[in-house]
Amino acid sequence: MNDRKKHRLARPGIVGISFIVALGALATYASAQDGNGELTGERLVNARKEPQNWATYFGAYDAWRYSSLDQIRADNVKNLVSVWAFQTGKVEGGLNATPLVVDGIMYLIASENRVFALNAETGERLWTYNYKFPRDLVSPYGKFNRGLAVGYGLVFFGTMDNHVVALNASTGKEVWNVEVEDGKKCGCNINGAPFIVRDKVIVGGTGGDSAHRGYISAFYAKTGRLAWRFYTIPGPGEPGHETWPDTEIWKYGGGSTWLTGSYDPAQNLIFWGIGNPSSDFNNAVRPGLNLYTNCIVAIDADTGKLKWYYQEIPHDAWDFDSAYEPVLMDITRNGKTEKLLVHPNKSGFVWVIDRVTGKFVNAWPYVDTITWVKSIDKDGNLIGRNEPEVGKQSLICPNWGGGRSWNHSAYSPRTGLWYNDGIEWCANVTVYPQEAREGRPFVAGNVDVKPPPDGNIRAHLDAFDPLSGQKKWSVPFKYPILSSLLVTAGDVLFTGDVEGRFLAFDAKTGKQLWSFNTGSGHRGGPITYSVRGRQYVAVPSGLGSIFVSGMPATWPEAANFQTGSAVFVFALPERK
Amino acid sequence: MSEVNEARVSTNFLRGDAFRRGSCRLRAVALFGVVGAGLVTIGQPRRILSAPPQADKLKEPQFIAEGAKLFAPSCGNAYCHGAGGVGGGAPRLRGKALEAAYLFKTISGGISGTAMLSFKSEFSEEQIWKLVAFIMSDVKPIPDARPETSVADKPSPIAVRGSAETTAESSVTGSVQAGKSLFFDSSQSRSCHRCHSLQGEGTSIGPELSKVAGRSPRELFLSIILPHDVKDPRYSTLKLTLRSGEKIAGIKKEEDAESIRIYDTTELPVVLRTIQKGEVVKLESGSESVMPKDYASIYTMKQLLDLVTFLKSSELKSPVMLKDLVE
Numbered sequence: 001m002n003d004r005k006k007h008r009l010a011r012p013g014i015v016g017i018s019f020i021v022a023l024g025a026l027a028t029y030a031s032a033q034d035g036n037g038e039l040t041g042e043r044l045v046n047a048r049k050e051p052q053n054w055a056t057y058f059g060a061y062d063a064w065r066y067s068s069l070d071q072i073r074a075d076n077v078k079n080l081v082s083v084w085a086f087q088t089g090k091v092e093g094g095l096n097a098t099p100l101v102v103d104g105i106m107y108l109i110a111s112e113n114r115v116f117a118l119n120a121e122t123g124e125r126l127w128t129y130n131y132k133f134p135r136d137l138v139s140p141y142g143k144f145n146r147g148l149a150v151g152y153g154l155v156f157f158g159t160m161d162n163h164v165v166a167l168n169a170s171t172g173k174e175v176w177n178v179e180v181e182d183g184k185k186c187g188c189n190i191n192g193a194p195f196i197v198r199d200k201v202i203v204g205g206t207g208g209d210s211a212h213r214g215y216i217s218a219f220y221a222k223t224g225r226l227a228w229r230f231y232t233i234p235g236p237g238e239p240g241h242e243t244w245p246d247t248e249i250w251k252y253g254g255g256s257t258w259l260t261g262s263y264d265p266a267q268n269l270i271f272w273g274i275g276n277p278s279s280d281f282n283n284a285v286r287p288g289l290n291l292y293t294n295c296i297v298a299i300d301a302d303t304g305k306l307k308w309y310y311q312e313i314p315h316d317a318w319d320f321d322s323a324y325e326p327v328l329m330d331i332t333r334n335g336k337t338e339k340l341l342v343h344p345n346k347s348g349f350v351w352v353i354d355r356v357t358g359k360f361v362n363a364w365p366y367v368d369t370i371t372w373v374k375s376i377d378k379d380g381n382l383i384g385r386n387e388p389e390v391g392k393q394s395l396i397c398p399n400w401g402g403g404r405s406w407n408h409s410a411y412s413p414r415t416g417l418w419y420n421d422g423i424e425w426c427a428n429v430t431v432y433p434q435e436a437r438e439g440r441p442f443v444a445g446n447v448d449v450k451p452p453p454d455g456n457i458r459a460h461l462d463a464f465d466p467l468s469g470q471k472k473w474s475v476p477f478k479y480p481i482l483s484s485l486l487v488t489a490g491d492v493l494f495t496g497d498v499e500g501r502f503l504a505f506d507a508k509t510g511k512q513l514w515s516f517n518t519g520s521g522h523r524g525g526p527i528t529y530s531v532r533g534r535q536y537v538a539v540p541s542g543l544g545s546i547f548v549s550g551m552p553a554t555w556p557e558a559a560n561f562q563t564g565s566a567v568f569v570f571a572l573p574e575r576k
Numbered sequence: 577m578s579e580v581n582e583a584r585v586s587t588n589f590l591r592g593d594a595f596r597r598g599s600c601r602l603r604a605v606a607l608f609g610v611v612g613a614g615l616v617t618i619g620q621p622r623r624i625l626s627a628p629p630q631a632d633k634l635k636e637p638q639f640i641a642e643g644a645k646l647f648a649p650s651c652g653n654a655y656c657h658g659a660g661g662v663g664g665g666a667p668r669l670r671g672k673a674l675e676a677a678y679l680f681k682t683i684s685g686g687i688s689g690t691a692m693l694s695f696k697s698e699f700s701e702e703q704i705w706k707l708v709a710f711i712m713s714d715v716k717p718i719p720d721a722r723p724e725t726s727v728a729d730k731p732s733p734i735a736v737r738g739s740a741e742t743t744a745e746s747s748v749t750g751s752v753q754a755g756k757s758l759f760f761d762s763s764q765s766r767s768c769h770r771c772h773s774l775q776g777e778g779t780s781i782g783p784e785l786s787k788v789a790g791r792s793p794r795e796l797f798l799s800i801i802l803p804h805d806v807k808d809p810r811y812s813t814l815k816l817t818l819r820s821g822e823k824i825a826g827i828k829k830e831e832d833a834e835s836i837r838i839y840d841t842t843e844l845p846v847v848l849r850t851i852q853k854g855e856v857v858k859l860e861s862g863s864e865s866v867m868p869k870d871y872a873s874i875y876t877m878k879q880l881l882d883l884v885t886f887l888k889s890s891e892l893k894s895p896v897m898l899k900d901l902v903e
Contacts (some may be wrong), residue, residue, distance in 0.1 A: 139691070173850065179779070182762040
């Protein structure tokens with residue numbers, strides 16, 4: 001067990017010179033968008049200085065989902081009025097995305113890789129891009145898409161058939177298109193949002209529940225050429241390969257990278273949560289720690305080389321991905337500022353890790369119902385693992401769907417609180433050993449959702465001290481919250497529920513301040529931005545995803561929750 | 577793994593008449609000296625779609641129970657249709673009065689554009705009918721049922737792809753199956769199918785390869801490992817120099833009045849780029865193939881033999897052997 005704790009690897013050399021050269025080349029590439037100049041990797045490092053924009057998936061590299069805009073505040077949010085709405089035109093798959101806004105233009109990706117550029121003040125459509133799919137498309141992980149990246153005059157996104165595409169941000173015309181891996185063979189595709197770091201676009205992929213070996217890829221933003229690839233399962237001869245058995249299973253062991261990472265410019269490190277090993281529920285086929293599945297990895301942004309890793313759940317048997325957002329916080333206690341990484345896990349725990357050393361700092365539960373492990377000790381060891389076994393049913397809490405789903409948390413440096421949702425539920429897990437067949441489902445288990453031992457299935461929205469896990473307030477919900485959270489310097493926390501209500505809470509107290517029914521449930525990421533001094537809040541509305549498809553088994557009425565696909569935008573009334 | 581599989585072929589060693597050098601011959605004889613037995617044949621001949629079983633059969637408790645056992649691991653996981661066909665990420669199946677013929681067709685062929693895969697390579701027709709019987713029944717799922725074939729007892733799970741063939745026979749002659757696995761290895765950016773198609777699968781960046789089966793093994797071998805010219809002008813090399821100074825080499829896909837779409841093969845995976853004509857300051861074309869030139873250092877001799885064997889498999893009358901590549 002000791003060898004799984006933080007490993008510091010040699011840091012590669014400084015690459016500043018090549019970076020400057022690369023930026024110089026890019027500067028001539030696309031025309032400047034407006035007075036701010038082109039959106040470059042350098043400008044994105046300082047995204048917090050441009051609160052008028054929501055320029056990256058999480059709003060900034062730290063994954064806070066926080067905005068310093070404060071025109072809309074807890075004391076006036078009740079006055080919000082709808083300003084415009086945009087219908088994407090196809091509802092299948094819902095609307096899972098987080099829109100981006102850069103210099104007055106909103107970029108939106110909807111299901112089936114339809115991309116739109118909109119005037120962020122009026123909703124006027126500037127261009128539409130429809131991705132052309134092959135006739136024999138196989139789409140193992142759904143039609144939805146979680147978001148795109150914008151920079152260097154280009155718009156980047158991953159596709160249902162496992163390509164990465166760059167569009168001209170002014171015209172919506174395709175500039176480059178690369179097939180990352182043959183989607184018909186690998187049982188993988190891309191529905192997470194890419195993000196830009198320096199001169200590269202960084203992108204993960206699905207495939208963790210198929211027989212597939214995961215990786216993170218970096219493409220040069222300008223050309224689409226592959227810059228580096230980090231495999232989440234080390235190959236023969238690489239450190240960590242010994243944590244897999246001496247069979248071919250490492251080629252099929254999962255470790256997908258289906259969401260989006262964060263980035264620390266000071267260290268030039270990309271942090272990424274790596275998904276579960278497969279087969280998900282039958283860990284007998286892969287004795288060993290199974291690195292780097294269920295790890296936080298820190299990767300040099302220029303080279304793709306591993307700097308350190310921390311494995312939260314070695315040798316997973318529960319499909320508890322470590323894929324959720326790594327939130328970067330600098331927290332001062334006892335007069336000392338620590339550079340931390342706060343990381344919610346599907347398993348119901350939050351891990352707190354030192355993001356310089358990769359050392360374990362703390363782990364604390366964000367849900368009440370946890371039976372897969374008895375506890376996590378002060379060194380991060382899992383005590384009392386309750387693994388499902390072949391040939392018998394095991395009650396595991398939380399359910400496979402997670403202590404929460406992938407929709408993201410938010411952190412406010414003003415309140416010092418980290419906002420998150422939670423679900424109290426369990427499942428009877430039955431293990432069915434399966435043989436690995438490349439690109440085919442490799443789950444090896446079924447789950448039957450059950451209520452927790454102490455009552456009904458229920459959900460909640462909470463505010464925590466991110467380091468200790470002390471709960472500051474909690475709001476109960478009947479159904480899981482499946483929308484990402486947004487918190488602002490006006491001390492307002494926004495999210496939406498699965499029945500369609502867009503909700504605003506007082507970030508300090510949890511008091512509900514406002515709601516607006518958009519007519520379909522919330523599964524995407526609300527954002528805030530401003531144009532010409534007016535602050536807007538935009539929310540995608542449109543229920544649909546793997547999680548949502550499974551809901552009627554637990555909540556039969558959810559079969560009648562309407563899907564949709566629209567963005568609603570709100571602001572305070574204009575002064576006459 | 578035999579020494580053969582470890583041996584990498586250096587490009588120098590392959591140029592000119594290096595193959596005729598005694599050391600090579602000796603090595604080949606020493607390693608492949610045993611004359612091989614039969615070849616692996618590709619695919620079983622397709623049976624005609626069997627008529628659906630009698631309606632009564634679909635209601636037989638034993639038939640249904642066997643379907644339930646098959647359903648659990650392959651269809652019942654939570655990402656797919658859920659335990660017993662309800663509550664997964666894919667549509668609910670049970671209690672929907674779906675028709676037998678529709679279910680059979682869908683399980684067998686999948687649904688394009690969705691997550692529903694084709695299962696005809698995984699299940700026999702009888703097994704698919706058993707799945708149909710289970711789905712149409714109101715029998716409760718058997719969540720603790722063990723699958724028909726359990727792999728739990730196997731000491732080392734070996735995945736289907738790339739299973740090493742270590743018998744003496746297979747190291748003498750090429751293996752169609754191993755060659756096919758290499759050709760379609762999706763984890764490698766340099767895998768053949770990322771640019772070529774064959775047997776209706778793969779990508780159409782480079783030529784479709786069904787016609788090359790008529791070529792000699794040696795000719796195929798050399799065209800994989802050595803730079804060569806292409807005869808078909810559609811695949812000639814296009815070299816662009818851009819205003820920015822960037823140079824792109826690749827194969828033109830199409831062009832219109834304003835732009836050229838080119839498969840940039842400078843780095844793999846291949847990038848399809850749209851270049852505005854105004855950006856191009858120099859344009860050259862040549863007949864040299866844009867294929868990567870390092871296959872000799874990537875693949876072992878045995879793997880190259882397997883690839884050639886697969887490429888020739890549609891016309892294969894006798895096994896391809898190592899000596900066919902070198903002479």
